[in-house]
Amino acid sequence: MTEQTPLRKSSLISDQEAENITRVEELAYEIKVQEVMTPNPITMTASMKMQEVLEQFRVARISGAPIVEEGQLIGIISIEDLIRCLIKSDLEAEIQKYMTRNPFTVKGDDPVVEALKMFVSTKVGRLPVVNKEGLLIGILTKGDITRGLLKALQQDYQTEEVRRYRASHLFEDIESERTSLILRYNIKAGDFTHGGEASSKIKRALSRMGASPQIARRCGIATYEAEMNLIIHTTEGGVIRVEIEPHQISIDVYDSGPGIKDVELAMKPGYSTASEKVRELGFGAGMGLVNISRCVDIMKLESVWGKGTRLRMKIFLKKEDTVGEGHAAKSLEEKR
Amino acid sequence: MNLEQIIQSLDLKLLTEQKPFHEIQPTTGYAADLLSCVMTGASRGGLWVTLQAHSNIVAVAALLELSAIIITEGAQPDEATIQKANDEGVTLLSSQQDTYRVVGRLWELGIR
Numbered sequence: 001m002t003e004q005t006p007l008r009k010s011s012l013i014s015d016q017e018a019e020n021i022t023r024v025e026e027l028a029y030e031i032k033v034q035e036v037m038t039p040n041p042i043t044m045t046a047s048m049k050m051q052e053v054l055e056q057f058r059v060a061r062i063s064g065a066p067i068v069e070e071g072q073l074i075g076i077i078s079i080e081d082l083i084r085c086l087i088k089s090d091l092e093a094e095i096q097k098y099m100t101r102n103p104f105t106v107k108g109d110d111p112v113v114e115a116l117k118m119f120v121s122t123k124v125g126r127l128p129v130v131n132k133e134g135l136l137i138g139i140l141t142k143g144d145i146t147r148g149l150l151k152a153l154q155q156d157y158q159t160e161e162v163r164r165y166r167a168s169h170l171f172e173d174i175e176s177e178r179t180s181l182i183l184r185y186n187i188k189a190g191d192f193t194h195g196g197e198a199s200s201k202i203k204r205a206l207s208r209m210g211a212s213p214q215i216a217r218r219c220g221i222a223t224y225e226a227e228m229n230l231i232i233h234t235t236e237g238g239v240i241r242v243e244i245e246p247h248q249i250s251i252d253v254y255d256s257g258p259g260i261k262d263v264e265l266a267m268k269p270g271y272s273t274a275s276e277k278v279r280e281l282g283f284g285a286g287m288g289l290v291n292i293s294r295c296v297d298i299m300k301l302e303s304v305w306g307k308g309t310r311l312r313m314k315i316f317l318k319k320e321d322t323v324g325e326g327h328a329a330k331s332l333e334e335k336r
Numbered sequence: 337m338n339l340e341q342i343i344q345s346l347d348l349k350l351l352t353e354q355k356p357f358h359e360i361q362p363t364t365g366y367a368a369d370l371l372s373c374v375m376t377g378a379s380r381g382g383l384w385v386t387l388q389a390h391s392n393i394v395a396v397a398a399l400l401e402l403s404a405i406i407i408t409e410g411a412q413p414d415e416a417t418i419q420k421a422n423d424e425g426v427t428l429l430s431s432q433q434d435t436y437r438v439v440g441r442l443w444e445l446g447i448r
């Protein structure tokens with residue numbers, strides 16, 4: 001995967017790029033594992049010889065295979081296992097001597113993002129895919145995910161080059177962030193037509209990751225108010241960045257102006273500088289920041305007049321509300 | 337009381353796509369034209385009565401998962417708003433009556 005993609009080392013991301021990453025991340029929630037996996041993979045049985053593994057890997061050009069017994073997955077054999085065996089010149093041994101038992105698995109109807117997180121946390125190269133009954137239905141590599149996402153992006157984008165670049169970035173992002181997932185949206189000033197779209201997407205992503213309806217609603221309301229403030233009150237628009245971690249959701253909303261003269265006053269219920277025209281649309285009740293403070297656990301509003309505004313919010317997740325990585329970890333525990 | 341009965345009793349005009357309204361049971365409602373108030377006040381699955389007819393009401397209803405918006409005094413949302421509502425699965429209903437009267441009728445019907 002890496003050879004075909006120019007790896008970016010810079011951590012600075014332009015707004016245009018950020019928008020594209022967001023689309024790939026969204027797809028990672030929308031697409032299911034079974035849509036991108038390789039179905040009916042070559043399988044082996046525990047009593048076969050390692051010699052046969054060597055031959056199969058060579059002929060089929062694969063680097064790993066699930067070990068099954070009556071359709072049930074019992075292990076996995078990889079090229080690394082084969083190398084260990086080769087070092088000892090032990091090709092006559094049975095697979096069961098070298099295979100990894102009870103391997104990590106993903107479910108066919110899990111969203112791709114779950115598999116991505118599993119790849120990051122377990123560092124394995126391939127994941128067997130099982131159905132609800134635990135029967136093997138396919139195998140998944142990171143390459144499968146990239147190809148699947150690229151295929152889905154084909155409707156969105158024109159050139160092959162750009163598509164590759166964008167999909168590759170997702171992996172970099174997810175691998176570097178490890179336990180968290182970041183959603184980023186650029187909001188244009190005065191763009192009432194798309195008002196509320198970013199917050200809807202954030203809410204939907206949270207629900208898909210298994211957040212409780214209450215948490216999704218609180219997060220939806222807080223981001224909606226912040227999003228509308230960017231649309232109504234800023235000169236250049238701004239950015240909403242949401243980081244989802246197992247224990248908390250951090251929302252960061254920032255813009256480059258005009259800033260707020262008196263932050264304390266802005267926080268007062270009913271205070272608004274919205275124009276008459278905007279008020280006619282039902283905005284400018286001066287309740288947005290108050291609403292936000294009710295929905296989040298921590299809220300920090302900082303502003304420099306003439307420079308910009310930064311609003312940071314956190315929602316803490318109790319054990320039962322855990323989302324994302326925690327969600328995956330839970331299903332891992334069940335398997336062990 | 338399901339949404340189909342409410343539509344009939346209040347003689348509401350359906351602006352968006354048909355749905356199995358008899359399966360939708362709005363338990364409560366909220367009336368306001370200020371979006372921030374709706375954001376805090378309206379309950380999931382409830383009805384929202386408003387004079388606003390612009391596209392932003394759709395985002396609010398979608399986010400709060402409201403059962404329908406009743407737009408009062410015959411205010412007419414534009415085509416793009418109706419399209420957006422259909423895309424988001426939000427039901428838009430229209431009444432010629434004002435908000436006061438619509439809410440009064442809903443209250444009589446037991447939506448409290």
Ligand SMILES: Nc1ncnc2c1ncn2[C@@H]1O[C@H](COP(=O)(O)OP(=O)(O)O)[C@@H](O)[C@H]1O
Pocket residue numbers: 225229230232233234255257258259260266267271272273274283284285286287288289290309372
């Ligand atoms: N990002 C921002 N940039 C500049 N001013 C802001 C920003 N966010 C909020 N404000 C100021 O704070 C006031 C109160 O905000 P809010 O409580 O959301 O009420 P409303 O948006 O209805 O006016 C706004 O009227 C505006 O003057």
Ligand SMILES: [Mg+2]
Pocket residue numbers: 225228229284287288289
């Ligand atoms: Mg506001």
